[in-house]
Amino acid sequence: MQSLSNRKKVVSNKKMTFLEKIYLPAIFGGMWITFKHLFRKNNTLRYPEHTREFAPVYRGQHVLKRDEEGRENCTACGLCAVACPAEAITMVAAERERGEEKLYREEKYAASYEINMLRCIFCGLCEEACPKEAVFLTDRIVPTNFERDSFVYGKDRLVEDINDRIDITKRQHTGKRTEK
Numbered sequence: 747m748q749s750l751s752n753r754k755k756v757v758s759n760k761k762m763t764f765l766e767k768i769y770l771p772a773i774f775g776g777m778w779i780t781f782k783h784l785f786r787k788n789n790t791l792r793y794p795e796h797t798r799e800f801a802p803v804y805r806g807q808h809v810l811k812r813d814e815e816g817r818e819n820c821t822a823c824g825l826c827a828v829a830c831p832a833e834a835i836t837m838v839a840a841e842r843e844r845g846e847e848k849l850y851r852e853e854k855y856a857a858s859y860e861i862n863m864l865r866c867i868f869c870g871l872c873e874e875a876c877p878k879e880a881v882f883l884t885d886r887i888v889p890t891n892f893e894r895d896s897f898v899y900g901k902d903r904l905v906e907d908i909n910d911r912i913d914i915t916k917r918q919h920t921g922k923r924t925e926k
């Protein structure tokens with residue numbers, strides 16, 4: 747039958763020649779290919795000592811942002827969790843008490859907020875869904891670990907340090923958000 751691709755090869759049972767029987771030409775041919783690669787540019791890097799430069803739109807570990815006054819932006823509306831296709835986000839909402847106005851921007855806040863980095867596919871839909879500009883993906887890499895539990899990131903690792911703000915403007919200005 748005629749094959750669709752027309753690349754079908756008919757296997758022959760012809761006898762091997764003397765050179766084919768001793769395999770040496772094939773072995774030296776393979777070694778020659780390996781030898782040529784010694785002088786080619788190395789495509790691998792000695793990670794973690796050396797790292798590649800990431801694209802400006804690279805989506806890495808999340809951050810929960812604070813506003814200019816240092817208050818947490820997140821109001822625990824749950825839209826990011828609903829938008830997440832990997833069901834990686836969970837949270838518990840709480841009402842802001844009197845005297846906590848300097849901690850939380852809205853009357854409702856996330857008492858607990860967790861992202862399972864093993865489930866996350868870094869699609870950025872949580873960032874798109876957030877109406878409060880609270881959750882963003884950064885250019886930071888989620889570090890490796892041997893324990894699965896350590897990949898569930900709580901507020902202690904997600905909320906940005908007030909004294910060490912995380913700049914997310916580079917991604918925002920390079921990505922499609924600015925094309926609107």
Ligand code: SF4
Nearest residue numbers: 830866867869870872
């Ligand atoms: S980046 Fe995508 S998969 Fe990861 S938490 Fe956000 S919505 Fe879920």
Ligand code: SF4
Nearest residue numbers: 820821823824826876
């Ligand atoms: S991060 Fe944004 S979308 Fe998610 S719960 Fe907080 S305010 Fe809502």
